[in-house]
Amino acid sequence: MKPKIVLTVLAALTLAAVVSAVAIRQRHLSLNSSPAHAHAFQVHGQIRGIDPIAKTIRLSHEEIVNYMPAMTMSLPVKDAALLRNLVVGEEVQFELLVTDNDSWVSHIEKTQSEPSTVQAETEPTRPLEEIEAESLRAGEMVPDFKLTNQDGQEIHLTDFRGKAVVLTFIYTRCPLPNFCPLMSKNFAELEQRLSREFPNKFQLLSVSLDPEFDRPEVLKEYAARYRADPKDWSFAAGDTDSLNFVAGLVGLYFEKQNGLISHDLRTALIGPDGRLVQLWKSNVWTPYEVQRSVRETLTGHTDVVSR
Numbered sequence: 001m002k003p004k005i006v007l008t009v010l011a012a013l014t015l016a017a018v019v020s021a022v023a024i025r026q027r028h029l030s031l032n033s034s035p036a037h038a039h040a041f042q043v044h045g046q047i048r049g050i051d052p053i054a055k056t057i058r059l060s061h062e063e064i065v066n067y068m069p070a071m072t073m074s075l076p077v078k079d080a081a082l083l084r085n086l087v088v089g090e091e092v093q094f095e096l097l098v099t100d101n102d103s104w105v106s107h108i109e110k111t112q113s114e115p116s117t118v119q120a121e122t123e124p125t126r127p128l129e130e131i132e133a134e135s136l137r138a139g140e141m142v143p144d145f146k147l148t149n150q151d152g153q154e155i156h157l158t159d160f161r162g163k164a165v166v167l168t169f170i171y172t173r174c175p176l177p178n179f180c181p182l183m184s185k186n187f188a189e190l191e192q193r194l195s196r197e198f199p200n201k202f203q204l205l206s207v208s209l210d211p212e213f214d215r216p217e218v219l220k221e222y223a224a225r226y227r228a229d230p231k232d233w234s235f236a237a238g239d240t241d242s243l244n245f246v247a248g249l250v251g252l253y254f255e256k257q258n259g260l261i262s263h264d265l266r267t268a269l270i271g272p273d274g275r276l277v278q279l280w281k282s283n284v285w286t287p288y289e290v291q292r293s294v295r296e297t298l299t300g301h302t303d304v305v306s307r
C-alpha cells in the first residue's frame with residue numbers, strides 16, 4: 001500500500017505544479033504586453049510544407065485559444081536547423097512566439113503517436129503550385145482591374161498609368177504582426193521615402209483579402225492608423241471575382257478559415273507602362289529595397305554597387 005500512497009502524493013504534487021505553472025503562464029499572457037516580451041503559444045499541428053531557404057514551415061494547426069482559430073499557414077522560423085529531419089505530413093507540437101512586431105516558430109517536436117485533431121477544412125482547396133503557375137511573370141502586362149477604395153470610389157489599375165505602382169495584400173483584422181501589419185508598416189515607410197524622392201510619381205495600393213469586413217470606412221480607419229496619405233496610398237477591396245482576379249495575377253494563396261484568413265504574402269512592383277517589374281513573395285523585403293527597385297524603374301538606371 002505504502003508505495004502506492006507515495007506515488008499518489010507525487011502525482012498530486014506534480015499535477016499541482018503543472019496547474020500552477022499553467023495558471024502563472026496564463027496570467028503572464030494576459031497581463032504582460034511589453035514589446036520586449038514574447039507571448040508563447042503551444043500548438044499542435046501537421047506539416048504541409050517545408051522551405052529551408054525561405055526559412056518557413058507551412059502548418060495546419062488546431063485552434064490557438066484566445067488567439068487564432070484552426071488554420072493552415074506558412075510560419076517563419078529564425079533557425080533553419082529546426083526544419084531538419086522533418087517530413088511533410090508529420091504531426092508536430094510547436095511553440096509559436098508572438099511579440100508586438102514579430103512572430104515565429106521557436107520549437108518543433110514530432111508527435112507521431114497522437115491522433116490528428118487538425119480539421120480537414122483547413123486544407124488549401126487548390127494546390128499552391130497550380131496557383132503559382134498561373135501568375136504573371138516579370139515583363140508581362142498587368143491586366144486592368146477594378147476595386148473600391150477607402151472613400152467608396154471606384155479605382156482602376158489603369159488610373160495609375162505613368163506611375164510606379166507598388167501593390168500588396170492585407171486585411172485589417174490580421175493578428176500576426178509579421179504578416180499584414182508588417183506590410184502596412186513597411187508601406188508607411190516606403191511612402192515616406194518615395195514621397196521625398198519621387199513625389200507624384202508613385203502609387204501604393206493595399207488590397208484587402210477580407211472585403212466583407214473591410215468596408216470603405218474600416219479601410220479608412222485602418223489607413224489613418226498608418227498615417228497613409230490618400231494622395232499616394234490607396235486601400236481597396238473588391239467583390240469576390242475581382243479579388244480572386246487580382247490575387248491570381250500574383251499567385252497569392254488566401255482562404256477564409258474559421259473566420260480568419262489564411263494567406264501568403266505578395267508585393268508587386270508594376271512599372272509606369274503597366275508591366276510587372278518585380279514580385280516579392282514573402283515578408284523579407286525592406287522599404288529600402290523596394291525604393292531602389294522603384295528608382296530603377298522610374299529612372300532606368302541601375303544602382304552601381306561599388307565593391
Ligand SMILES: [Cu+2]
Nearest residue numbers: 171174179180
Ligand atoms: Cu495577414
